Amino acid sequence: MNKSDILDLSDIRVLGDTFYGKxxxxxxxxxxxxDVIQERWPEHLxxxxxxWQTVLLDQHTYQGxxxxxxxxxxxxxxxxxx
Numbered sequence: 001m002n003k004s005d006i007l008d009l010s011d012i013r014v015l016g017d018t019f020y021g022k023x024x025x026x027x028x029x030x031x032x033x034x035d036v037i038q039e040r041w042p043e044h045l046x047x048x049x050x051x052w053q054t055v056l057l058d059q060h061t062y063q064g065x066x067x068x069x070x071x072x073x074x075x076x077x078x079x080x081x082x
Contacts, residue, residue, distance in 0.1 A: 012052045016045055028079050036073065 006012060020041075023029045037044050050062040 006052075006056050008057070009049065009053055012049050012056065016048050016052065020045060020048070028082075029075075032073055032075060 006015065020033075023033055047062070048066075051066055053059050054062040
């Protein structure tokens with residue numbers, strides 16, 4: 001899926017669900033996210049859907065900065081280079 005494939009909120013949900021589904025199974029990332037999100041996955045996913053809806057569809061449904069809550073996570077270069 002690339003940006004031109006994302007036409008509406010249902011496409012964003014597919015993108016988010018696919019990405020976080022992989023994160024939740026990933027040996028390096030799953031514990032980092034589970035420790036923070038715990039049982040609040042539905043709320044987290046809804047927030048991420050709104051973020052991407054704002055960025056990709058220019059529908060301003062997200063308020064705030066996604067960087068701040070992620071800045072303290074112990075994610076390093078090795079987590080991205082795989």
